Amino acid sequence: MVLQSVKKTKRGVTLPPASLILCSIHYVYIEIDHKSGFCYGVVRAIQTAEQMLDAGELFSLGEIVHNDRELDRLKKKGLQVLSYDGLATLRDKKVLIRAHGEPPETYRTARDRRLTIVDCTCPVVLKLQERIKACYAELKTQNGQLLIFGKRGHAEVNGLIGQLGGDALVVENVAQLDAVDFSRPVRLFSQTTNSPQAFRALCEAVKARMHPGVSFEASNTICGQVAGRQPQLAAFAARHDVVLFVSGRKSSNGQVLFAACRSANPRSYLIEDAGEIEAGWFTACRSVGVCGATSTPKWLMEEVAATVANREDIP
Ligand code: SF4
Known part of the structure; x- marks a missing residue:
């Protein structure tokens, strides 16, 4: 088991994992699933977007990732999210096609509008x-x-x-x-x-x-990046008292993977970010698993784990 975050700072101490096992009656174990997070296709699209944004203006046709927090981060870097109506009126700009892919019609419109396509359709x-x-x-x-x-x-x-x-x-x-x-x-x-x-x-x-x-x-x-995660996530969920599954609610694979957690552990909760955590979920809880979808950034899971570790009202 990887103990990513194990302290309750309200006590003002941080103990190494070995000590925490001995003192577990007072402490909550928090494990972040190291296999959760962006899949290959999403990593590729986001890395490409960041490189292009460093060089100048970039539009994305639709949300590049079904995660509002990650999307906000990219918007702050300058990413502009475009609707299909917006595509039809844009001209001479760079437009990123996200991992989901697009129908041929989109490429025709882009050609007509003299747009430069940055094609991040997942292979x-x-x-x-x-x-x-x-x-x-x-x-x-x-x-x-x-x-x-x-x-x-x-x-x-x-x-x-x-x-x-x-x-x-x-x-x-x-x-x-x-x-x-x-x-x-x-x-x-x-x-x-x-x-x-x-x-x-x-x-x-x-x-x-x-x-x-x-x-x-x-x-x-x-x-395979979705199918392989289901059994692995079910096993992860089963070994924790409470599971926090971090995902945008619009994410299809998020819904599928959350269902896998829920079937293995009924005390699994889908949250979009740390602000949705409820103290009542942690009654008689000794271990918390934090995991997510293929569209969930690692930093967001870390934020959730840190919130559980630091919130005064969590028993
Ligand atoms: S097919 Fe979808 S889930 Fe699989 S790697 Fe590509 S973007 Fe990710």
Whole structure:
């Protein structure tokens, strides 16, 4: 176990971890999950943004990361967040495409407006866009349907269906499968940040409804950075009395990963920042785990851990 922050400064002392184990009746152990935090795609987008901001003006099409605190930090450095309407009126500027990716329409608009694109589409998403495009071309010859298991309106999903001119069915859960014609071939893909268990359940539900002899193929395209974190986070949550999961509420992978914590430890709380911590959560608590989503900055988890360590009203 990594003890990142273990002192209760109201007592005016800081003890090394070994002493704290002996004195644990008075002290709360706080561990920050060292595997939580930005995924590769988000790190790449943020580092690129910071480099570009050092050199001058930069716009981001949509929020570069689903975390208001991190976004505020980047805005203070000069990042300007642009809406799609804003893109259509901008000219001769630099615009960053975030890790979620974009449909071809966005690139056309940027060309028309003489914008310089700084493309930070995550390579994992880019590969998925290409796979979907290739599959769609083949499916068209078989009168088939392409299904995407994802959140309607999510930027990544918009980027995916944009590759197909919008000709795909987006389903968020088993209940939405009624829109599928099971007498025609079906190919199923997933948004990269979905839950692997939910994807498996959806596959089974489609399989059960397919008409005899009609083909169905599913491709598990959930990102390894999300899928791998679920069991690891569940194990982390299970070994603490209380878990503080730090994430923007808009983050899809945040919701999936928080569900993994919650199922392993009912005393798991989703917070956007330290200001949401409630003292009542820590009754009879000897250890606190702090973890987060792929869009949660490390510094924010550290801030949360420090708040638990320092707040006078936390038992
Ligand atoms: S979760 Fe995976 S696919 Fe999505 S941005 Fe991060 S690394 Fe890329």
